[in-house]
Amino acid sequence: MPALFSEGFLLGLSTGFYCLASCLPLLAPYMMAEGRVAWKFNFFIFLEFTGGRFAAYMLFALLATLAGKAGNFALPHWALPGGMLACGLLMTALAAFRVSGFSICLLKQNLDPFFRRLPMALGFVTGISICPPFAAGFLRLMELADVLKGFAYFGGFFSATSLFISPVLLGTPWIGQKANEIGRLTLLLAGIWYVVLGLQGLL
């Protein structure tokens, strides 16, 4: 088991930059939009986001091993664009409903901040937006076809890729109201971009 954890960890270390490049267009605008000057607050958002990603990875570990047990060694063709579309729709919704000035928006009402921020959901849809290193790990799990081994392998992969993503927190103590506004608009643009890419893949 430790050997598989190390294998996943090394895959994450060697391909971490690609994970970072895939995650940055989501995570950076989100942190800009929702972050505060308080570092502790931003760290909590980051933890929630990471938790969502972890849940997605574990779900995929389970699905991959089940697929492997069933002898199905191919990813469905709609998985990547479908993940991107879900991700883009969530980002667009989060941004569109939070851009100040849109008086018709429903989520501008006095809802609990947790339901307006949804960092865990964003982390989850980021996790299911399959990037090339993730797909490589996914195929390895299909070959292993063992649930516990799959969790260990993806646990290692998740830990290593999180190391690459965590420096995003460093810039957040300088986030002010202006950066929040810019972040929301960026989140909207990035969301539309993912929606277009997802739809293009599906159609």
Place this chain on the structure above:
Amino acid sequence: MKALAWLKEISGEKAAAAGVFAALVFIPVFIFSGRLAAREISRYYALAWSLFAAGTAFAISCTGRVSFYRRLFFSVSALAFLFHFKLGLVNNIFWPASFKAAPFCHIAMAPYFLGYLYQQYLAFMSGGWKLWGPLTLGAAWLFVTLAIGRGWCSWACFYGGIDDGLSAVARRPLIKFGGWVFKLRDLPAALLVFLLLASLAYMLPVYCLWLCPFKLTEGFMDGETSVRRVQYALMLFALAALVIGPLLTKKRIFCSFLCPFAAWQAFWGRLNPFRITADQGKCTGCMNCARSCPMTAIKDGPGGKAAITAYCNLCGQCLGACPQGGISYTVFGAAFPEAGGILGRLFSAGYLFVFSALTLGAVFSSLWAPAAIRDAVKLILR
């Protein structure tokens, strides 16, 4: 006759100061543009361009109408770019070496900065490290930022000249903006952040591929029909923002809402000491300045008084719009003490800025303007 009457009105000291100012602009512009232009064409074309820049300086100094003559110079420079560079590309369309002549686009520089740091990726091919190499580009950008900061967007940028010139064509705006427009004023900054991240993620010149209106005439289009259609749609949208938007609104729509370099320069422009400052004591809250600002950079501030935002690019349009004369160029918000005499007249923040901006704009546009004059002469004599 009007011109004669105007010349008679100019006092001796005013004319002398304007002459000195014009000479101060002419000398560096002719030296640098002569060197740049002489690589390929006669120095006489550089001389013609330098005289035009000096004439602009003279007119600004004599009349005090900074933005009117700046806009004339700026628009002519942008038209010269379109005339020479784009027509040149059409003529050399089957000649691969023409890539060497492609100037590095400053708008493309900002959104690919992270890509450059990671993989030394640049959107344009370079003819060598000296010409458009990263070091020279970085040094040139730093120099421009320290010399004129955000003024680049109103004095030197070849996109801005088109937008700015067209914003002055209509007498009255057909479409007027309300206060809601400030909700979208951060769009270029958002676009810049998005382009920085997306260009890094995909290692592609995302802005050039999807939003540059100038790329409509080039070979950047995707092989797949559906993708190509989206590219055309977005580029046409950007072109409409550049051409139709200013005609309808009298605002610089492309520069204010779509240009990522404007946001980049608005951020780094703080390094530059020149500012446009509204005297809060004189401000009556009439907001004439906000209505006249083509960049939508002045908003209703605390106490109903004008607040100049970081997006101001020092075009000077608001100087004449304020009925109280309360808006002026300053250095970090402070005006210089007034001095008499010919040289004393020139010792002000306004003249220092106009000198820097006009000289830099004229030298930069020497990369294409003298050649455009030659193209025009050849076209007439053909």
